[in-house]
Amino acid sequence: xxxxxxxxxxxxxxxxxxxxxxxxxxxxxxxxxxxxxxxxxxxxxxxxxxxxxxxxxxxxxxxxxxxxxxxxxxxxx
Numbered sequence: 001x002x003x004x005x006x007x008x009x010x011x012x013x014x015x016x017x018x019x020x021x022x023x024x025x026x027x028x029x030x031x032x033x034x035x036x037x038x039x040x041x042x043x044x045x046x047x048x049x050x051x052x053x054x055x056x057x058x059x060x061x062x063x064x065x066x067x068x069x070x071x072x073x074x075x076x077x
Contacts, residue, residue: 003068005029006061008054022050026057030070 009025029035 001034001069001071002031003028003061003065003070004031006057006065008057010050010053012050024050024053028070034070036070 005028007027007029009027011023011025012021013023015021024040026038026040027035028038
């Protein structure tokens with residue numbers, strides 16, 4: 001089984017809620033049709049990260065993770 005795609009999601013929450021205004025999620029897909037979800041906490045440390053998050057995830061996945069086993073993400077293709 002190999003990882004084939006990363007789908008980044010930026011979810012905006014209404015102002016006035018606890019925490020930040022955005023949730024950052026990633027769905028990873030495998031060549032066998034299995035997928036999993038992950039969440040990252042970026043906090044308020046990076047201004048406007050919601051604008052570049054999708055590109056950051058997509059580019060990082062393509063360069064470092066694509067083709068690896070989901071059970072050993074540090075392996076090389």
